[in-house]
Amino acid sequence: MTTTDTAPPPVILAAENLIKDYRVSLRGRVLTSRRTFRAVDDVSLEIPEGRTVGLVGESGSGKSTTARMIGRLIEPSQGRVRIGARDVTRATGPALREFRCSVQFVFQDPFSSLNPRQNVEQLVSAPLRYQGLSTLAAAVPRVKELMERVGLNPDHSRRYPAQFSGGQAQRIGIARAIACNPRVIICDEPVSALDVSVQAQVLRLLTELQADFGFSYLFISHDLAVVRQVAHRVCVMQGGKIVEQGERDQIFAEPRHEYTRTLLAAVPTIPPEWESERRSRGGAR
Numbered sequence: 365m366t367t368t369d370t371a372p373p374p375v376i377l378a379a380e381n382l383i384k385d386y387r388v389s390l391r392g393r394v395l396t397s398r399r400t401f402r403a404v405d406d407v408s409l410e411i412p413e414g415r416t417v418g419l420v421g422e423s424g425s426g427k428s429t430t431a432r433m434i435g436r437l438i439e440p441s442q443g444r445v446r447i448g449a450r451d452v453t454r455a456t457g458p459a460l461r462e463f464r465c466s467v468q469f470v471f472q473d474p475f476s477s478l479n480p481r482q483n484v485e486q487l488v489s490a491p492l493r494y495q496g497l498s499t500l501a502a503a504v505p506r507v508k509e510l511m512e513r514v515g516l517n518p519d520h521s522r523r524y525p526a527q528f529s530g531g532q533a534q535r536i537g538i539a540r541a542i543a544c545n546p547r548v549i550i551c552d553e554p555v556s557a558l559d560v561s562v563q564a565q566v567l568r569l570l571t572e573l574q575a576d577f578g579f580s581y582l583f584i585s586h587d588l589a590v591v592r593q594v595a596h597r598v599c600v601m602q603g604g605k606i607v608e609q610g611e612r613d614q615i616f617a618e619p620r621h622e623y624t625r626t627l628l629a630a631v632p633t634i635p636p637e638w639e640s641e642r643r644s645r646g647g648a649r
């Protein structure tokens with residue numbers, strides 16, 4: 365952690381009044397230009413340095429669309445994305461490349477987000493090569509170091525995704541995400557495709573990496589129990605809008621919006637030993 369309890373950490377990544385209109389619904393229904401479908405409606409959120417912002421809501425509420433706009437994977441229809449003081453909404457060329465290094469993604473399904481024809485050396489070194497920071501051969505020691513850091517055997521660097529378990533494949537995705545020392549990692553349902561025991565290990569790894577490197581996370585999940593374990597702040601989405609946001613303890617202890625209360629009613633409680641261990645590691649508080 366880079367800040368004290370008295371000074372709030374500076375905002376590293378911000379979304380300002382983001383809107384996304386689609387002209388074709390995912391079901392293939394073509395909408396007329398006058399009747400677009402608004403998937404995200406005036407969303408503003410801030411991600412402080414070294415902190416985790418949880419983004420929760422039911423399926424279809426607009427979480428992934430919001431994240432993809434913030435990470436510049438898709439263009440917003442309106443609104444702005446800022447990293448530090450810099451507006452990167454329309455950044456192109458070198459500015460966009462730099463942004464892509466600063467803001468990395470970890471996706472839900474590690475197997476579909478890793479090219480099955482590339483081995484770990486190729487996969488994990490990709491951000492470094494994209495930035496022109498390294499060649500494949502020169503990146504191998506760094507890849508092995510990253511593999512070790514995320515709990516993988518560096519001797520397996522020539523293996524392909526299919527030779528790993530789901531949890532190990534997600535660790536490859538995490539190694540790739542941290543390869544070029546990003547400032548923010550957008551985790552889009554990073555554990556929901558994994559077995560519960562493996563989920564806990566991957567969440568623990570993300571928490572450790574944050575404590576060690578000060579990463580900020582935007583952590584998307586439909587599972588509030590998971591968000592409660594990792595998030596410092598929580599934003600609740602419904603129907604494309606953020607209906608409530610605040611510090612994690614406030615959201616969980618005193619939800620103000622009816623929809624948040626409904627979501628919370630379905631959350632199992634977390635074991636106290638988890639909570640105390642996380643606090644002692646410097647995780648969410």
Ligand SMILES: Nc1ncnc2c1ncn2[C@@H]1O[C@H](COP(=O)(O)OP(=O)(O)OP(=O)(O)O)[C@@H](O)[C@H]1O
Binds near residue numbers: 389586
């Ligand atoms: N490329 C697209 N074209 C048209 N509609 C889209 C597109 N992507 C998403 N949508 C629609 O936008 C809405 C928000 O989708 P989004 O994936 O952002 O929600 P979500 O909260 O992440 O849901 P989930 O948890 O199921 O991924 C949904 O109604 C979805 O069908």
